[in-house]
Amino acid sequence: MQNLILVFIILALTTFNAFGNTSADIVYTNANVRTMNEAKPLAKVLAIKGNKIVMVGTEDDAKSWIGANTQVIDLDGKTLLPGFISTHDHLIASQWTTSGVQLYDATGKQDALAKIKAYAKANPDHKVIKGVGWDKNMLEGLPIAADLDKAVPDRPAIILDNTIHDAWMNTAALKAANITKDTPDAVPGVTYWVRDSEGNPTGAAIEIQWFQSYIDIGAWDPDNMIPESAEYLLNLAASNGTTMVLVPGIVTPNIKDVHGGMEKDFETAMDILQDWAESDTLPLRVQAQPFFKTPKGDPQRFVNFGVRMNKKYNSDLLRSRSLKIHPEGNTVAGTAPFIDPYKNQPEHRGTFNVQPDTTMSIVTKAAKEGLDVFIHTDGDRSSRAAVDAIIEARKIDANNRSALHHAIWVHPDDQKRIIDNKIPVNSTPSFTNTFGGGKLDNERMIGYPVSKLL
Secondary structure (H helix, E strand, O other): OHHHHHHHHHHHHHHHHHHHOOOOOEEEEOOEEEOOOOOOOEEOEEEEEOOEEEEEEOHHHHHHHOOOOOEEEEOOOOEEOOOEEEOOOOOOOOHHHHOOEEOOOOOOHHHHHHHHHHHHHHOOOOOOEEEEEEOOOOOOOOOOHHHHHHHOOOOOEEEEEOOOOOEEEOHHHHHHOOOOOOOOOOEOOOEEEEEOOOOOEEEEEEOOOOHHHHHHOOOOOHHHHHHHHHHHHHHHHHHOOEEEEEEOOOOOOOOOOOOOHHHHHHHHHHHHHHHHHHOOOOOOEEEEOOEEOOOOOOHHHHHHHHHHHHHHOEOOOEEOOEEEEOOOOOOOOOOOOOOOOEOOEOOOOOOOOOOHHHHHHHHHHHHHOOOEEEEEOOOHHHHHHHHHHHHHHHHHOOOOOOEEEEOOOOOHHHHHHHHHOOOOEEEOOOHHHHOOOHHHHHHHHHOOOHHHOO
8 A cells, every 4th residue: 555655656746747847948829820730720829848849729728838937929920830941952152153243134245244344343352253143145155255354354253154054264264274275174065165166265164164263263262161151041041931951062163073172171061060050050950962073983982971971960950861963964055964866956965974874873882871862863864864773772772762853854754763663853943944045945955845844
């Protein structure tokens, strides 16, 4: 009997302590809570304890969660939504790509040059003039250094296009980067210098051929540009309701150097974010992927780096547990690989930067290590190579969640394989109607309508 009384007292004390700790840290009242739960789509109150939502309900439900130390916030009918999760955003180090003069609203070549000239005049202390936003339709063709010289004759200038894939350099920039007739193209037909009939670079660099030049002319300052970019972009995303972001590759001018500069910049950026996470100043959860965009990298070494990053960054706030492959160029530049020829180039089907057998090797080796791989797919031939690799990875790990990202053009046969194998797809339909003339440009080059998208 005494033992039963003792057990009852212990249970009573335990129950008292449990209920005594039900006070929430924050309670939002008088809210328009959108739960995203079809069974109960709306609520008036939401309570938070620690980093968890502990109650969603009515004003009466809230009473038991409000204690002496609870912060009660009256939203006065404002809408409260679950945090947004961004599944593809280069938010860590990419602000550098949009710095300088903005040409997005330029009406033509002369207007673009006038904007560049005015910006250069207003910034005499800038050793390099940067900018972004041109496209070849607005300029009535690919740009040349001689035109840019008219706006910036006295120092290097590099202006990125609106896809951030191609660049326009003046003569001073070509000279500072030591770009000559003898400078090789990284991948002929995909990543290359546009040249005249004698082989001399004319000032346009296609598909990040310009990355090393950006460093060589003194435009890249990673010690300042990486943390400044991360702080600005991550806080901007958080202020708009984003609570988690997947960063498919930390974009810096070093990404082509997969076993050197890419690794160095990746760890530099992640160490900064790790410090912010530990000091409770990282504004949202981040998951970032090492980047493979080179014809020369070693698949196993890349996967090994991914394994090491997974072990080093694996907290609730900051993780690296997957990889990114960018195997191609883009449709508008005519560099994305297609099964059928481009309509306006009957002998041309595009080509790969990362060959399908390399993609296959990376994806299957990563599957053995429990890592997923996200593959950029612009052309339908790159989509097919990605699907082939993911299906093989599933034979190694049935739970592998490797995915297609952007997935702009996908052959109907491969659409069926994606559905049958439940392969995750991140699609970007806007790429067909916002870049370089958009929808009409894509249909002109590919030869079949955008309705055949995923």
